[in-house]
Amino acid sequence: MDSLFTLTPPAAWGAPLLVTALMLPVAALMLAFVLGGRHAERVVLATLPIGLGVAVAIAAAVLHQGATLHYDLGGWAPPLGVSLHADGLSATLLLTTAVVLCAVGLYARADFRVPSGAREARAPLAFWTLLLAVWAGLNAVFLGQDLFNLYVALELLTFAAVPLVCLRGSPQTIAAALRYLLFALLGSVLYLLGGALFYGAYGTLDIALLSARLASGDPIAPAALAAAALMTAGLLAKTALFPLHLWLPPAHAGAPAAGSAVLSALVVKASFFLILRLWFDVMPDPLTHLAAQVLATLGAAAILFGGILALRQARLKMLIAYSTLAQIGYLFLVFPLVASPAAAPALDLVQAPGAWTGGVLQLVSHAFAKAAMFMAAGLIAGALGHDQVRGLGGLGRVLPMTVFAFALAGLSLMGLPPSGGFAAKWLLLSAAIETGQWWWTLVMLAGGLLTGGYLFRVLAPALSTRGPPLTLVKPVERSRELVVLGLALCSVVLGLVPLSSFGLVQIGRLGATGIGLP
Amino acid sequence: MSSVTLFGLCGAALVGLGLFGLIVQPGVLRKILAFNLLGSGVLLLFGVIARRGAAAGIGSDPVPQALIITALVVAFAATVLAVALLRRLVQETGRDSLDTDG
Amino acid sequence: MTLALNVFTIVAVVLGLVFFLAGTVGLLRFPDTLTRLHALTKADNLGLGLVVLGLLPQVAWPFGGLKLIALWLLALLAGATVGPLLGHAVWTHARGREPPP
């Protein structure tokens, strides 16, 4: 056993970047907490660009090497030690997180500024430190390779997200935050139980080692089956997939605009990312066929239910929250398409790479579009003083850039060209047809129609010519509108990037060959 | 039927009880209690697994023990946050249960 | 010599258990909280003392023994504090006013 004793040789130059990506937000969080007052905001705005740079560097390293970056913390190799892991998917998500958080940081400066009189105020300090904590949690989830380390990262993320929901302190948001916390904790405990059972079965919690043990041919231990099912259920609770969505709408609609953007665009995706890691990195492919159909059926129900309910919401932010519910459904359609029987013989993703790229594209373009939408809704609510969809008549004349950004984000959600959403739907539809599961196409198209429906409900009165001109309660700074427009454009530009350049997402997915969409 | 298996079954029963309590109990404080029961049940299962790993002269595998300690501290932090939210809920609405509890 | 010590241990521990039993019976039988409190603090502390006394010879001296005695003292201190507090709380709760000093 002396191999463990000799410290692993320093990994490729990319590896220390992983540590920086993980520890930068943690250090900034502590610094911001100690300095407090106005310094907290300055620390955040100083750290965000550096973090963005690190994320870009990691993506470049992964693309350059064409393989997964790996780093054993403390020099201890798994199973004893914990290692960090960054494949194409995590690099993409790290980059998305950094970009969205930079935008949220710029947007939120006006909402969370320390009033001139006091040295420090509750909401600003809480928001800026919680934003860094969310970032630390997200980076830890995207980089983790050890199931228990991921559990701690998930908890860090949940404890950062819950206070964001009730930052304003109104009774409804307190109840929403409490409901979110309790349901998330139920999910986490199930995840922990799964982790315990995995350790009981195979004596390790490292994803790579577990995958090797599970794919090694001997019969799968019953504890491992139970672990996978319980962990998936726990993560589904935290991702608010359709029947388990009781906490999402009030929580995401109750949070302040910047908070809702982070919650809907990123926090919900972290637990989905873990389901992807669990299903495609740990579980052997044949094990997940039947279960993939269950997930996809729930995803389809989420798309339809979420769409119809979004159509009927009176408040704009509730409409967007239910839209998140629907768009999450799309993500779960990836499971049957990638792990489809047609793809089984090849036993990896070469068969339907489109589905994987499409799923990741949907995840990323939804992150940008949803963040832009919530921030736009925040601007509208701030300017008009209310959040009712009925009262948006003639908004286009008063806040043209915000409405334009909202429309762009809607365009991407609906999947109209040239947006990222369109490219994602195109890939998912092609994969559905290639693998012969045509019924998912009907669901996707119906989802597109419903999305069009609830966007029309908002945009038609906004672009209408009739009705008295709206009076602004509070003027809206042009810089904040530009930030929202920038994010919406990010989501649209994703569609213009030619499909062939999504090689980054494939890295680490397709085994050694790394061929995928040429 | 060694005592370790016995405690394992006790852990499984605690998990079942905790889940039942968390789902059915209307009051938030009762839910927090049920969550702690559930958590200790899960950690008990983990402890049984650790005890099964006794080797090299130590009574129980140290790695799961460390994980359990970390999980206990996380559970405590969660309970603190939940109780604080509950107290604020009681201050604001005078009720100790969520409207969707019924 | 060890035989005598063992006999002493058994006798002391049994006596201690008897007092514990008395305390528990008192807890179940007494009508109201104050009397139950009285039974518990008295009987159980004495019972614990006897058990500790009985176990002293079995334990490595001096550190093991001292720890046992420290334990007993801690239990006494806890009993001494909780008793008046609970009594105070029960008294004020029943009569709605503070007891005379």
Added chain:
Amino acid sequence: MTQSGLLVAALGTPVLTLLACLWRPVRERMLGLLVLAPLPALVVAVMALLGTGETAPMILDPGRLQIGLALDRPGTLLLGVAALLWSAAGAYASTYLRGKPNGGRFAVFWLLTLTGSLGVFVAADLLSFYLTFALVSLAAWGLVAHDGTVRARRAGVVYLLLAVLGEVFLLLAFVLLAVASPGDSLAIGAVVAALPGSPWCGLTLGLLIAGFGLKAGLVPLHVWLPIAHPAAPMPASAVLSGVIVKAGIIGLIRFLPWDAGLVDWGQALTAIGLCTAFYAVLIGITQANPKTVLAYSTASQMGLVAAVFGLGLAAGDGTAVTAGTFYAAHHLLAKGALFLAVGVVAATDARRLWPVLVPAGLLALGFGGLPLTGGFLAKLAVKPVLGYGLVGWLGTLSAIGSTLLMSHFLHRVAANPAPEPGAAAAPGLVWPWWVMCLAALGLPWVLAPLGGLGPWSHALGWATLWGGLWPVLIGGLLALGLRRWGAHLPKVPEGDLLVLLRNAGRVAAAVGDAIEHADGWLRRWPVAGVLLLVLALVLWGAMLASTR
């Protein structure tokens, strides 16, 4: 290279003017500039027509997706006439809407639709075709719902619903096409070549015909057309009926596999086309509003073009394409002119109507095949394709029907001139109408060789002239009868079949309530908790089953 450069300029100008609209002062005065935006496209088309045959396609992404633009024969013809109508309607709009509110917003939607409609004719690959098609469909909503009245808003909703439905059909069809084609190239030619061999050939064709048929107004998906076109302001109606409908036609031209000889699909398309032609006439004559009559005439004419394409598809030869394109080009010019005429008539005094009514009458009867008009040439071009059997006779019957419908239109137009005596339409309205009128009458003669017609002498032979005249005469007689007994006809509401869906709204509301109630139940804590555990057990069972 100049060809590609001009192609980019053709599409770039409207886009640049759109960007200019971002600044409020520019947007306010944009109405006046609408006439200039389509001109580069007109120049490109004319140069392509005068120059040699096929022009070099301009590929934007030479990678393997083959995304790019291309100018082929039908595309050029339709692009040219479309640009002409866009320009004339633009001039018309600047006068028609001057002084009215929201001119800037109208200009923005106008330019968006213009970009999409010109782009549709030149797009050479799936993605850009779908992009331009979506742009022209969705941006046109802004034109339809511009007036903001309850009627305009309702028309906008109906229009958008069906437009998005069409988009969904096309998206699924395009994905089926892309998946079926072996390589990764998305060029339309390559993709359509692989269509006959694809396992989902029938489904794809069905979706394509449904998607493009909806845009062209084929029954039963035509219901939005008679509601949307009249609701829009006059220039927008002209463009909607004239050019935007042609997006469906160019779609059929581009995506139907002509040389595959699919007889059954050809006959089906022909049947739908003819059925639309007659159905639209029957409903058209019961309508009172002249713009609605014109809208039904559009549906009828497009039905005929679809029938021609159907025959071409069945016979498996490309001549039907050139004939159909020529017919569509003439329809575009004539229909645009007629809509402008309606606006001019509405603005002129009852006594001085004849200088507008006489040319309008010529154009209207041209649809019936009145000799020496553009319509006569179009009918002549289409006759060989229709043949002399049953379909040939149905062709002439539809000519009679069109004449009947058009005379009813003339009667309705003449019925409501401007009330105040001595009123004369503003010159800004009149000269675009004259430009379009002359174009509709003259251009077909110039473009005759493009339509597969021989020298003029052939068209001027006595037999052909008489062949064109007698259906018009019969149609005129029927029109007289219609005027006398017209009052007894049943009053059909504008979007005929739409009436059936009136209670669709109530059903949708009921479904919505049920789902909202279910959601309320699902979001109760105990229910969610039980469902979570049930889900865990189901997943566990599924995994256990798959290990057996």
Added chain:
Amino acid sequence: MSLALAADAGLALLILGLAVWTTIARTAFGAVIGFMAYGFLVALVWVRLAAVDVALTEAALGSGLTGVLLLGAAARLPRDAAAARPGWGLRLAAGVVSAAVAAGLAAVVLLLPVPGPTLAPVATATLPTLGLGNPVTGVLIAYRAIDTLLESVVLVLALIGLWSLARDEDWGGRPDALRAANPGAALVLLAQVLPPLGLLVGVHLFWTGAIAPGGAFQGGTVLAAMWVLTLVAGLTRPPRVGGRGVRLLLVAGPALFLAIGVAGFWLGGAFLAYPAADAKPLILAIEAALTLSIAVALGLLLAGPPGARE
């Protein structure tokens, strides 16, 4: 051996009984009392499972501090708030489903491989290089140092989340959740007699953590308990929320851990690695800072959000 088995069975039954009581008790106060007793018995089970470190943590944190927290909450609940209980159908469904999950888990426990897979030999083999005796501390501080680091950050984050629940006008005040209205003389006596002993036990626990069961978490919890005792008795006042001193104390543990971790790049060849030669002093430094930070954090967590400024 059956006697030990019988004792364990009795313990297990007692625990299950208390758990059932906690679930079905009528009043929240009764349930909390049941839960605290349950917690201490579970600590006994940990001793029976030869996991003494965990037993210490469970007793101090899992039932001690949690008990105090829940008692405080139970005392403030509205008396008459009878919440609507779900219908019998749902309760039956919940029961059936929970029983199914429990049965599944029981089956899995019975099917676990008897000589379970273990990392014990691997962990103990490399302990001497770290100069540690207690393998659990070895795992916590060295092998899985990232978990402990994130763990301490979670505590600080929970505190931030807690403080964010205060009212805007109360910011800068002192947390007031623990201040007893009129602490009895007995409580004051206890708060004067016990803390010195508690302090000694806490430091001892931290110090022996390197070679015997104990460590930062356990020591920190005992110290926090003593501080809470003095707070309840009113002998000391909780610090102001805005104070930079208390925040430095809170952040000292994780910050030092992170600093030494980063230094590991050069000293030990990797992030969070310790130099082969003098790992022990560094580890003790980290443990000391962690103990201090955890004690302050847990105390403030119990003290609640800042209350009205007097």
